[in-house]
Amino acid sequence: xxRLNATVSPLLLDAINELVERERFxxxxxxxxxxxxxxxxxxxxxxxxxxxxxxxxLRVAYLQYFLPVNLAKVQLxxxxxxxxxxxxxxxxxxxxxxxxxxxxxxxxxxxxxKLPGALSVTAVDSSSRGLGQAGLLWDRYYRMAGIxxxxxxxxxxxxxxxxxxxxxxxxxxxxxxxxxxCLNEIHTKGTDPIEAKTGLVVECLSLLTPPGTIMIVExxxxxxxxxxxxxxxxxxxxxxxTIYSPCLHEGNCPALxxxxxxxxxxxxxEPPVSIQEIDEEVGFIKDALKFSxxxxxxxxxxxxxxxxxxxxxxxxxxxxKGEKRAWLCNEQGRQEVGRQDRLASPHNEAFDHWHRGAIxxxxxxxxKERKGKVSALGRIEPDSTVEIIRGV
Numbered sequence: 001x002x003r004l005n006a007t008v009s010p011l012l013l014d015a016i017n018e019l020v021e022r023e024r025f026x027x028x029x030x031x032x033x034x035x036x037x038x039x040x041x042x043x044x045x046x047x048x049x050x051x052x053x054x055x056x057x058l059r060v061a062y063l064q065y066f067l068p069v070n071l072a073k074v075q076l077x078x079x080x081x082x083x084x085x086x087x088x089x090x091x092x093x094x095x096x097x098x099x100x101x102x103x104x105x106x107x108x109x110x111x112x113x114k115l116p117g118a119l120s121v122t123a124v125d126s127s128s129r130g131l132g133q134a135g136l137l138w139d140r141y142y143r144m145a146g147i148x149x150x151x152x153x154x155x156x157x158x159x160x161x162x163x164x165x166x167x168x169x170x171x172x173x174x175x176x177x178x179x180x181x182c183l184n185e186i187h188t189k190g191t192d193p194i195e196a197k198t199g200l201v202v203e204c205l206s207l208l209t210p211p212g213t214i215m216i217v218e219x220x221x222x223x224x225x226x227x228x229x230x231x232x233x234x235x236x237x238x239x240x241x242t243i244y245s246p247c248l249h250e251g252n253c254p255a256l257x258x259x260x261x262x263x264x265x266x267x268x269x270e271p272p273v274s275i276q277e278i279d280e281e282v283g284f285i286k287d288a289l290k291f292s293x294x295x296x297x298x299x300x301x302x303x304x305x306x307x308x309x310x311x312x313x314x315x316x317x318x319x320x321k322g323e324k325r326a327w328l329c330n331e332q333g334r335q336e337v338g339r340q341d342r343l344a345s346p347h348n349e350a351f352d353h354w355h356r357g358a359i360x361x362x363x364x365x366x367x368k369e370r371k372g373k374v375s376a377l378g379r380i381e382p383d384s385t386v387e388i389i390r391g392v
Contacts, residue, residue, distance in 0.1 A: 007270050008068045008075075009108045015140035016063055017274070019133070023060045031281040033061030038284070041219065053098055053130035063133065065278050067101050072269050073217055073291050074105035074180055076392075080245060080303070081213045081295050084175060089117040093174040093207060095200075096159055096182025097123035100134025102215075103152065104141060106176070111147050118149035122171045124164050128156045159186050160196070165203050172207045179204070180217045183231070184224040194227060198234045201296070205240055211299055213244065220264035220290035228292050229253040229263065235296070244295040245303035246357070248312050249331035255314075263314055263329070264292045266356045267392055304359050304390055308332065313358045325377075326354050337365060339380040348386040357392040361385075 020030070037058060052058045084090050090110065094102045103123050110119045125131050131154040138152045153171065157164030159182070179201075187196035204214055216231075218224045233252050235241055243250060246265070255263040267289045271279070279286050295303075304310060311328035318325045325338035339351050354360060363385035365378035380386060 008072055008272055009112070009141075009145075011144045012071070012104060012108055012137075012141050013068065013272055013274065015137055015144060016067065018140060019136060020060055020064045023056065025057060025060055027277075028281070029057065030061050030064055031278050033057045034065045034278050035282045037061055037066065038282075042221065051127070053125075053127040053133075059099065059129065059133065063099055063137075064274060067099060067104075068272055068275060069286060069289065070101045070181060070217070071105045071108075073267075073289050073293075074102045074178065074215070075109055076267055076289070077215055077217065077293060077295065078105065078109045081176075081215065082211075082244065082297075082301055084115060085211060087117060090115065090119050090176070091171070091174045091209075092119070092121045093168060093172070093177045093204075094121060094123040095164075095177065095179045095204065096185070097125045097134055097154075098127065098130045098181075100131075100137050102178040102180040102217075103134055104137055106178075107138065107141060107147065107150060108145075110150065111145055118151070120171070121150075121152045122168050122174070123152065123154045124157050124159070124168060125154075126156065126158055131156060159200065162203065165207065169207060173209045173212070174207055175209050175212045176215065177204045177208055177212070178215045178217075180215070181219060183216060184218050184227065194230045194234065197227065198231050201231060201235060202238075202240055205296070205298065208298060212297075214241070214294075214296040216294045216296070218292045220266075220292055222260070222262045225262040225264050225292040226256065228294065229256050232294055241296045241298055242300050242302070244297045244301055246293065246295075246312060248302075248304070248306050248310060248329070248359070251331060254329055254334040257334075261334075262292070264290060265392070266290050266316070306331070307361075309363065310359065310361050310389065313354050313356055313360060316356050317352075317354045324351070328360070335365075335378055336376065337362070337378040337380060343380070343382050345382040347382065348380050348384050350386045350388050351380060353388060355392070358388050359390040361387045361389050 092106050097103050103121050155167045183197050187193045218228045236250050255261045269289045271286050311330045313326050314329045315327040323338050323340045327336050366381055367374050
């Protein structure tokens with residue numbers, strides 16, 4: 001099954017490049033700022049705060065490099081969530097919007113899909129300069145694409161307090177609420193950061209329409225992903241919502257059982273030339289989109305029908321001597337499954353096309369017994385039917 005490639009609208013890239021060129025920073029200076037931001041995002045997270053958007057050079061570097069990357073992630077998930085019901089309009093709340101990454105992703109997605117009715121986006125962030133950048137990009141893209149019936153309103157607010165929710169509640173309820181690379185940057189201190197982060201999501205659920213979706217996107221780092229898994233578990237334990245995707249169950253996250261485990265996505269994409277040029281200069285390789293995410297609902301909808309023989313592939317397909325293996329996850333937990341090359345057959349041919357994030361169905365997994373112990377490794381036999389029921 002063909003894997004989908006994420007792309008960024010050329011018109012949006014033109015709008016970004018206009019703003020970048022207007023700032024008159026050298027390409028070398030922007031590349032160094034991208035490297036500095038990457039260091040803060042990955043290695044020096046203890047000193048990370050959203051005030052980087054108030055620094056002119058760092059904000060423009062984020063705009064040129066990280067905004068297209070993160071926008072592509074959001075657009076992938078917009079296509080994955082349930083299609084909006086045909087209504088007169090669609091309302092979106094972008095929390096921790098920064099320079100408008102998710103806001104612009106929604107605008108482009110709405111326009112490209114030619115969805116009916118008007119689009120209304122409300123963006124909230126603690127940085128007024130970041131929100132100003134979002135407004136400029138919105139206006140440019142709006143005019144260049146000839147979009148009609150789309151409205152953006154912005155609010156400056158401290159996301160660790162609740163004043164922002166009172167400001168935006170009059171605009172709700174919302175059909176879609178997005179927290180893109182936001183949750184990991186707030187409530188980093190205190191006695192129970194997970195409880196505080198969970199509280200923010202609960203507040204969002206109170207602003208969501210009954211058939212709406214909450215999208216949470218986080219970096220694919222162990223620390224940030226495990227925190228997201230913990231927020232997920234608390235929400236489900238308190239029966240606040242259900243999981244549309246990626247999870248195929250409502251039980252505790254199996255990735256939290258071992259301290260070194262975490263779950264993340266890796267999706268194919270086509271990086272713009274501007275991204276490739278910076279990668280070459282600073283030595284990065286941005287050949288795939290990596291992130292952790294949740295799509296939350298209140299109506300119980302799920303990405304596929306859940307069954308004991310349906311699994312999500314949560315690792316890459318590992319090629320070993322004489323066999324291939326991958327890790328799967330569903331209501332039974334995480335388990336490793338393999339197929340020896342000599343046991344390949346037309347029934348299990350789809351196994352060779354597994355990839356991280358795919359949802360697969362396996363008719364039968366065999367666990368052999370040796371010396372009175374059942375092997376933890378599941379085996380796919382020649383007569384075991386294997387299907388990919390949803391790729392990515």
